Each structure stands twice: as C-alpha cells, then as structure tokens.
Amino acid sequence: MGAIEKFREVLANRHQYAREWKERTGGKAIGWLCSYSPVELMYAAGMLPVRILGTHEVQDVTDRYLFPTVCPFSRDALAQGLKGRYEYLDGMIMARTCSHVQGTFDNWKNYVPTPFIFYVWFPCHVQSPRAKPCLTGELAGFQSALEEFLRKKISRDDLDNAIELYNKNRSMMKQVYEFRKQDNPPITGSEAMEMVVASQLMDVREHNELLEELLQELPDRKLDRDPGMRLMLIGSEMDDIQFIRLLETLGCTFVADEHCTGSRYFWDEVAPEEDRLAAISARYVDRWPCPAIGGEIGDRFRRVLSHARDWSVQGALLYQQKFCDPHEFDIPVLQRMFRENDIPTLVLEFDVTIPFGQFRTRVEAFLEMVELEVL
Numbered sequence: 098m099g100a101i102e103k104f105r106e107v108l109a110n111r112h113q114y115a116r117e118w119k120e121r122t123g124g125k126a127i128g129w130l131c132s133y134s135p136v137e138l139m140y141a142a143g144m145l146p147v148r149i150l151g152t153h154e155v156q157d158v159t160d161r162y163l164f165p166t167v168c169p170f171s172r173d174a175l176a177q178g179l180k181g182r183y184e185y186l187d188g189m190i191m192a193r194t195c196s197h198v199q200g201t202f203d204n205w206k207n208y209v210p211t212p213f214i215f216y217v218w219f220p221c222h223v224q225s226p227r228a229k230p231c232l233t234g235e236l237a238g239f240q241s242a243l244e245e246f247l248r249k250k251i252s253r254d255d256l257d258n259a260i261e262l263y264n265k266n267r268s269m270m271k272q273v274y275e276f277r278k279q280d281n282p283p284i285t286g287s288e289a290m291e292m293v294v295a296s297q298l299m300d301v302r303e304h305n306e307l308l309e310e311l312l313q314e315l316p317d318r319k320l321d322r323d324p325g326m327r328l329m330l331i332g333s334e335m336d337d338i339q340f341i342r343l344l345e346t347l348g349c350t351f352v353a354d355e356h357c358t359g360s361r362y363f364w365d366e367v368a369p370e371e372d373r374l375a376a377i378s379a380r381y382v383d384r385w386p387c388p389a390i391g392g393e394i395g396d397r398f399r400r401v402l403s404h405a406r407d408w409s410v411q412g413a414l415l416y417q418q419k420f421c422d423p424h425e426f427d428i429p430v431l432q433r434m435f436r437e438n439d440i441p442t443l444v445l446e447f448d449v450t451i452p453f454g455q456f457r458t459r460v461e462a463f464l465e466m467v468e469l470e471v472l
Contacts, residue, residue, distance in 0.1 A: 286351025
C-alpha cells in the first residue's frame with residue numbers, strides 16, 4: 098500500500114484512527130474549528146489535533162440550533178457532534194474568524210458534552226501593529242488553560258518540537274505540490290486533497306513519515322490517464338474529495354488550489370523567534386489570509402494569480418459554500434482578475450442537497466468552452 102492509499106484509509110476511518118491513537122499513546126484528542134486554530138500549541142501539549150469535518154450527507158438535526166442560512170459545512174460539522182460521532186474528543190477549540198463557524202462552536206459548547214472548551218479571540222484587523230501582541234496574549238491564555246486541564250507544563254522544548262514538526266510537514270506538502278507543475282502530474286487533485294485533509298486529522302509525526310514515503314514514490318509514479326485541462330480550485334472550505342474525484346473523470350486535473358483545507362491551511366511556516374508564542378502568533382497573523390479576516394485584499398489576490406501562473410492553470414473553479422458571504426464577495430474580483438489574465442472561470446455554489454449531476458453538466462460545458470478557446 099502506497100502513501101496515498103494510507104492517507105485515504107485514514108480519511109475513511111478518521112474516528113477510528115483518533116480512538117486508536119489515544120489508546121496506544123495514552124494522550125488526549127482535541128477538536129478544532131477553522132484553520133486559524135494553533136495546532137502547534139495543541140500538539141506541544143501532547144494532544145492530537147483533529148479538525149471537525151462533516152460527512153456531506155443531508156442532515157436535519159441542526160435546524161433547532163442554527164439558522165437555515167448558515168453554510169452547509171457549519172451545519173454538517175455541528176450535526177456530527179450532536180450525533181455523537183466525536184464522543185472521543187477531550188477538548189474543542191475555535192479561533193474566531195467566521196460567524197457561521199462561530200454558531201457551530203457556540204452550540205457545540207452548549208449541547209455537545211466536551212470536557213475542555215476554549216475560544217481564541219483572533220484579531221480581525223491583522224494589519225494593525227497590535228494584532229500580533231494581541232494574539233500572543235490569547236495564545237498564552239490558551240497555553241495556561243491547557244496546562245491546567247492536562248495538569249502538566251508545556252515546556253519550550255515541547256513548543257520547539259511541535260514547531261519543527263509542523264514546519265517540516267508544511268515544507269514537504271509544498272514539495273508534493275511542486276510535482277503538480279509537471280505537464281503530466283504524478284498526483285491528481287483529489288489525491289493531493291487526501292494528503293492535505295489527512296494532515297489535519299493525523300499525528301503530525303506519522304503524517305511526516307507518510308510524506309517522506311510519498312516524496313520517494315512520486316518521481317517514478319506514472320498515472321494512466323490524460324491530465325486534460327489544468328484547473329485551480331478556489332474558495333470556501335472544501336474537503337469533498339469524492340466530488341473532486343468525480344470532476345477529474347471529465348477530462349481535467351486540479352493542479353493548484355486556494356482554500357482552507359488546501360494550500361491556505363499549510364503554506365506558511367513559523368519563523369524562529371525567542372518568544373515561541375510570538376513566533377506562532379506571527380505565522381497565523383501573516384499567513385495566506387481567509388476572506389473572513391481583514392487582510393490586505395490585493396496581496397491575497399496576487400498570491401492566487403501567482404499560483405495560477407506558476408502551475409500553468411488553464412481555468413479556475415470558484416467554489417463557495419452556500420451562504421458564505423466573505424467568499425461570495427471575492428468572486429467578482431477574482432473573475433475580473435482572471436479574465437484580465439485570460440483564465441476562464443466557473444462559479445459553483447455548493448450545498449450537500451444539490452445532486453452532483455447538476456455540477457457535472459456545468460463542469461463538462463465549462464471544459465468544452467475552455468477547450469474551444471484554447472484551440
């Protein structure tokens with residue numbers, strides 16, 4: 098079994114993986130909402146950080162907890178907690194970013210039994226000189242709360258070890274992404290997504306071992322398929338790998354992405370500082386920003402366009418969870434930017450209640466249109 102198959106196995110059995118990890122290590126597992134949650138600090142405390150994800154199944158248990166205009170991902174994530182799918186979690190954390198995910202966290206805190214709950218107030222105005230000191234103070238409070246809950250001190254060595262492991266993890270995933278620049282990439286977009294989503298569920302040390310294995314496999318890996326059109330996936334949280342796998346059967350390959358379960362999650366590393374919490378804080382304040390955070394808009398779009406060019410993208414799929422206003426506000430600007438650079442775009446508003454058939458038809462038409470333009 099190769100590394101990609103092992104990532105896939107973890108994804109298919111993510112709850113079982115976490116339970117077995119707890120049993121063999123004696124450690125505790127902590128759930129997290131939003132990619133601004135400081136995984137380094139959780140891991141330094143000896144905990145397994147587990148991102149809360151949905152199942153992409155139609156659910157009806159959150160209607161009494163969340164407004165129907167809350168995005169499907171936030172509703173689906175809460176439904177998993179309410180159904181007891183995450184009963185093995187010893188804690189839950191959220192870093193403040195999106196109001197919809199905020200609703201998921203608030204209801205989880207009130208209605209899903211979890212021993213340890215913590216809320217990190219993330220500064221909205223990240224350009225402010227006070228943003229990093231503010232977040233450093235929040236992380237200090239989080240560290241103190243973890244130490245009290247776990248009845249153990251988090252040492253500087255613990256922090257250094259966690260920072261080193263996550264920096265290595267991010268660096269190796271970027272190396273895998275470099276292989277996607279090839280004319281015939283040895284890894285598909287859905288496989289790359291399996292790798293990144295698995296990194297948000299696994300012990301980082303174990304994920305690093307699989308990444309080392311994958312980087313040894315990729316130079317000689319050949320896919321028996323025509324890569325077709327080179328596409329970039331941009332937008333809201335996206336972990337629906339089955340959906341991406343389906344689209345890649347239509348004559349395309351996702352060679353690049355920009356969303357919080359993809360490159361936006363892992364691209365930036367922690368730069369060394371004497372104050373370890375300040376170093377972690379700087380990483381999250383300066384990282385590739387989510388539209389829900391008040392970062393420098395032009396910088397975010399320049400990074401997106403730079404990736405599109407570097408990965409030779411021929412078309413962009415702008416994806417948003419239904420009712421996700423921050424990403425929806427981005428779409429007209431992204432469309433104009435790509436149009437000015439001769440890159441066609443397709444907008445898809447995703448909801449788990451919408452049959453895949455509708456998306457399939459629209460993507461097929463888009464690919465035919467792009468192919469005609471290329472010819």
